Amino acid sequence: MSDFFDLLAAYPVFLVALVLIFLAPFLFRYWHKIHQHSPSEKYAALGEMIAKFEKENDSLAKTIDDLKKEMLKRMDGVEQSLAQLTGNVGEVRRETTDIEKHVDDLETKTTVATSKVEAIKHQVEVDLGELRRIDGQIKDSLLKVDQNARQIEYLAHEVRDLEHEVNGSPRKPRSFELGIN
Numbered sequence: 001m002s003d004f005f006d007l008l009a010a011y012p013v014f015l016v017a018l019v020l021i022f023l024a025p026f027l028f029r030y031w032h033k034i035h036q037h038s039p040s041e042k043y044a045a046l047g048e049m050i051a052k053f054e055k056e057n058d059s060l061a062k063t064i065d066d067l068k069k070e071m072l073k074r075m076d077g078v079e080q081s082l083a084q085l086t087g088n089v090g091e092v093r094r095e096t097t098d099i100e101k102h103v104d105d106l107e108t109k110t111t112v113a114t115s116k117v118e119a120i121k122h123q124v125e126v127d128l129g130e131l132r133r134i135d136g137q138i139k140d141s142l143l144k145v146d147q148n149a150r151q152i153e154y155l156a157h158e159v160r161d162l163e164h165e166v167n168g169s170p171r172k173p174r175s176f177e178l179g180i181n
Contacts, residue, residue, distance in 0.1 A: 023056070030045065
């Protein structure tokens, strides 16, 4: 549409031709009326017609200018909206790129963390097995210590009994069973 207005502004002859084409039916009708009257009436009618044409031409030119201004205003609004939209699209693309990089970093960190967690889990299982083995050894050692303590107690009792026999005192009866193998 702006090409049409540019054409009108660049070639005034085109504008005049357009106005003449638009006004041709009116001119034909008035020209026909002029030939039916006297020359003075014709001149007066022709003067009135010219005045009407000038008035209509001015009105038409004003309407075209108003239309042109309105179209230019709308085009400016569309261009501003398009520029803003282009800026927003660029910003969204940058944010999308940043988000994709962040997601990639998180995926990498997750992969590394998962392998570290698996390694720690394996180490915990190994340590837990070692602790169970040590706990079993401690229980065995405690049983051996308990058996040794009973054996020492038994031997101490035997030594006292032997001392009493050597000193000539009677032997005391045993009051406990040690359960020594």
